[in-house]
Amino acid sequence: MSFVSVNIESATDSPVKLTRRALAKQRTRERVLAAARRLFSERGYEGATIRDIAQAAGMSTGAVFASFADKSELFEEILTADYEVIYAQMTQASRNAKTVDEALLGLFAVAYGFHVEQLPLLRASIAVSWTRSEAAERRARTDLKHIFRLIGDALQRGVDEGQLKKDIDAKLLAEITWDVYVANYRRAVYDGWSVEALLARLSEQLKVIFAGARA
Amino acid sequence: MGVRDDQKAATREKVLEAARDLFNDVGYDETTIRAIAERAGVSVGSVFTTFASKAEVLSHVMNHRLTELYAEFDRVVPFLRGSTADRLCSIFAIHYEFETRRVKLFLAHVASSYNPNNDPGVTPYGRNPRLNQMLLDVLAEGVRKGEVRAELDLQLVVDTLKAAYAWNYRMAAAAGGTLPAAEMSAVMDKQIAVIAEGWKPR
Numbered sequence: 311m312s313f314v315s316v317n318i319e320s321a322t323d324s325p326v327k328l329t330r331r332a333l334a335k336q337r338t339r340e341r342v343l344a345a346a347r348r349l350f351s352e353r354g355y356e357g358a359t360i361r362d363i364a365q366a367a368g369m370s371t372g373a374v375f376a377s378f379a380d381k382s383e384l385f386e387e388i389l390t391a392d393y394e395v396i397y398a399q400m401t402q403a404s405r406n407a408k409t410v411d412e413a414l415l416g417l418f419a420v421a422y423g424f425h426v427e428q429l430p431l432l433r434a435s436i437a438v439s440w441t442r443s444e445a446a447e448r449r450a451r452t453d454l455k456h457i458f459r460l461i462g463d464a465l466q467r468g469v470d471e472g473q474l475k476k477d478i479d480a481k482l483l484a485e486i487t488w489d490v491y492v493a494n495y496r497r498a499v500y501d502g503w504s505v506e507a508l509l510a511r512l513s514e515q516l517k518v519i520f521a522g523a524r525a
Numbered sequence: 526m527g528v529r530d531d532q533k534a535a536t537r538e539k540v541l542e543a544a545r546d547l548f549n550d551v552g553y554d555e556t557t558i559r560a561i562a563e564r565a566g567v568s569v570g571s572v573f574t575t576f577a578s579k580a581e582v583l584s585h586v587m588n589h590r591l592t593e594l595y596a597e598f599d600r601v602v603p604f605l606r607g608s609t610a611d612r613l614c615s616i617f618a619i620h621y622e623f624e625t626r627r628v629k630l631f632l633a634h635v636a637s638s639y640n641p642n643n644d645p646g647v648t649p650y651g652r653n654p655r656l657n658q659m660l661l662d663v664l665a666e667g668v669r670k671g672e673v674r675a676e677l678d679l680q681l682v683v684d685t686l687k688a689a690y691a692w693n694y695r696m697a698a699a700a701g702g703t704l705p706a707a708e709m710s711a712v713m714d715k716q717i718a719v720i721a722e723g724w725k726p727r
Contacts, residue, residue: 521723
C-alpha cells in the first residue's frame with residue numbers, strides 16, 4: 311500500500327500544463343506545505359510559527375501569507391491531503407469485506423496504518439481539534455461525514471445480510487465505534503502500541519459494542 | 526510547617542486558582558505564566574520555583590479539581606440506586622455536570638494531553654485511576670448481581686465507556702464551549718444502553 315500524500319514531497323512534474331507564474335505559485339505552496347508538515351510534526355501546532363515555517367521553506371513570511379490565509383488554513387490543508395490519500399483505501403477495504411467486523415476493522419486498519427507512521431502530526435491534529443474555531447470545526451466535520459457514511463454503509467450491509475438486527479441504532483453504534491477508534495490512539499501515543507495491537511484491541515471493543523446488536 | 530512552607534503553600538494555592546480562572550476564561554494557549562503571576566499577585570519567579578512549566582500548572586489545577594470531585598463521589602457512590610446501567614449513567618452525569626462548570630479548562634486539559642513535549646511532572650488526561658476503578662467496581666457488582674455476564678473482560682467495557690464519555694465532549698467543543706451538561710449526559714445514557722444490551726447474561 312502506498313501512502314504518499316500529495317504534500318509530503320514536492321511533485322516533480324505536473325500533468326496539467328501551467329503558465330510559468332502558476333507553476334511558480336504551485337511550487338511555493340508545495341515548499342511551504344512540506345516545511346510546515348515537518349515543523350508541525352516536530353513541535354506541535356502551537357509550537358510551530360508561520361515565521362519558523364517560512365524560514366524552513368527558505369522564503370519570507372509574506373510569501374507564505376500570499377499562499378495561505380493563516381496557520382490554521384495551512385494545517386488543515388495538510389490534514390485534508392492526508393485524508394484524501396487514505397479515504398479511497400478505507401472505502402476499498404470496507405467494500406471488499408465479508409462481514410461488518412471485517413469491514414470496520416479493514417477501514418480502521420488503513421487509518422491506523424497511516425497515522426501511526428506519523429504519530430506526531432496526528433497528536434497535533436487531535437490536540438487542535440479540541441480547541442479550534444467554529445469555522446474550522448465545520449470544515450473538519452465535512453471530512454468526518456464521509457467516514458461516518460462509510461461506517462454507516464458497513465452497518466447497513468450488516469443489517470441487509472442478516473448479521474445485525476433490523477432495529478439497531480446505526481448512528482449511535484457508529485459514534486461509539488468512532489470514539490473507541492480515536493481513543494485507542496492514546497495507547498499508541500503513551501504506550502507505544504503498534505498497529506497490530508491497536509487493531510486487536512479494536513476488534514475486542516467491537517465485540518463489546520455490537521454484542522447486543524447481532525442478529 | 527514553618528512560615529516558609531506556609532508561604533509556599535499559600536503561593537501555590539493562589540497560582541492554581543488564578544490559572545484555573547484564566548485557562549477557562551481566556552484560554553490555555555492565550556494565557557502566559559506572567560499573566561497567571563499577575564492575577565495571583567505573586568512574582569513570575571515564584572511561579573517558576575513551584576512549577577516547571579505551564580503544562581505542569583494545568584496538570585495541578587486539574588488534579589486539584591479532581592480531588593474535590595472524587596471526595597464528592599466517595600459520599601455519593603454508596604447511595605447510587607438502580608441497575609448497573611443506571612449507576613453508570615449517574616456517575617457520568619455527575620462528571621459532565623462537574624466539568625461543564627469550567628468546560629474550556631477541561632477541553633484544554635484533553636487537548637494538551639496530545640501535545641508533544643509533555644513534562645514528566647504532568648499527569649495527562651485519561652490517566653485517572655479513580656474513574657477507572659469506580660467504573661470497574663460498578664460493573665463487578667453488576668456481575669455479582671447477575672446483571673452483567675461473568676466472563677466479560679470488564680476493563681474492555683470500561684475502556685469503551687470512557688472513550689464514549691470523553692468523545693461526547695466534542696459536542697461541547699463544537700458548540701464553542703457552551704453546551705448544557707444534560708445534552709451530553711443524554712447521549713451518554715443512550716450509549717450506555719447500547720453497551721448494556723450487550724453485557725446482559727444470555
